[in-house]
Amino acid sequence: MVEEEGRGDLRASHADREQAIEMLKTAFTQERLAKDEFEVRVGQAFAARTHAQLAVVTADIPAPPIPDQPPSISRVREQRTRREISQAELAEALGVSRQTVISIEGGRYLPSLPLAFAIARFFDLTVDKMFDPEEEEAGA
Amino acid sequence: MMAFIPPRLRKPAVIAAAGVLFGAAWLVRGGPLWWISIPALIAAPARAIFLYWGGGQDTDAGALAASHADERQQLLSLRSRALACNLAVIAAFIGLTAAIAVKAAWWWPFLVILGIAGLGYLLGLLNYGVTEAGTPDDVDTRHQTRSPVNS
Numbered sequence: 471m472v473e474e475e476g477r478g479d480l481r482a483s484h485a486d487r488e489q490a491i492e493m494l495k496t497a498f499t500q501e502r503l504a505k506d507e508f509e510v511r512v513g514q515a516f517a518a519r520t521h522a523q524l525a526v527v528t529a530d531i532p533a534p535p536i537p538d539q540p541p542s543i544s545r546v547r548e549q550r551t552r553r554e555i556s557q558a559e560l561a562e563a564l565g566v567s568r569q570t571v572i573s574i575e576g577g578r579y580l581p582s583l584p585l586a587f588a589i590a591r592f593f594d595l596t597v598d599k600m601f602d603p604e605e606e607e608a609g610a
Numbered sequence: 611m612m613a614f615i616p617p618r619l620r621k622p623a624v625i626a627a628a629g630v631l632f633g634a635a636w637l638v639r640g641g642p643l644w645w646i647s648i649p650a651l652i653a654a655p656a657r658a659i660f661l662y663w664g665g666g667q668d669t670d671a672g673a674l675a676a677s678h679a680d681e682r683q684q685l686l687s688l689r690s691r692a693l694a695c696n697l698a699v700i701a702a703f704i705g706l707t708a709a710i711a712v713k714a715a716w717w718w719p720f721l722v723i724l725g726i727a728g729l730g731y732l733l734g735l736l737n738y739g740v741t742e743a744g745t746p747d748d749v750d751t752r753h754q755t756r757s758p759v760n761s
Binding site: 565569582 | 668669670673679680681682683
């Protein structure tokens, strides 16, 4: 569940482990896991070094529901989390406020063309790849 | 002149200056209401200090107070000011019609506000590009561009 396509051999970060443990906690509170099984899996999650090892721990647990938030037309959040950059760091690099990065990621604000180009350049992508996910999905 | 003032001090300086002028006006006016200048002269620096403190906060309001707003925050400010202006014009119109209805002598300040708002709007249209419409390029080149759908 935690593993994304093609990331299995990549080293897992602390945030990845925390995410997996959150999933286990949710499964435990929903009585999908017994207490002893929960404890064993949490230990495995802490010991996991790669995404593949983390994926094994959460493989039989259904994905959490997607939070109720407005659909984002951009891939800013996806690209930022993939590169493990904080919102504040991205904001500083782009010369905007952290609140503006949050608004762009949440789909509540469409950046101007100069800012859109700056964001795309920061992630080494083109503007259409950054702000038109449907285009990439269609081409995949 | 503002360029010489650090960004975070600009709005507090304007607020302080406006407050001091307002207080001074009551003081110069004199009479039994001269004491209004005292709270005005106290409130102005207090408000300026509050704005300066707010300018250090990591929020949209803080960025606006410290005059370092990014494009989204400037847009927020612009929309808020446009809304405030719309409400002021509506209030002035209601005041004008009410003053006319009751045959009051204080109708003209409302008319002045409406007139300034109207002139400001026209000035904005002129300043921000209405006159830059230009001529269509198909007229310039004597070449009629046709939509491939209609041709």
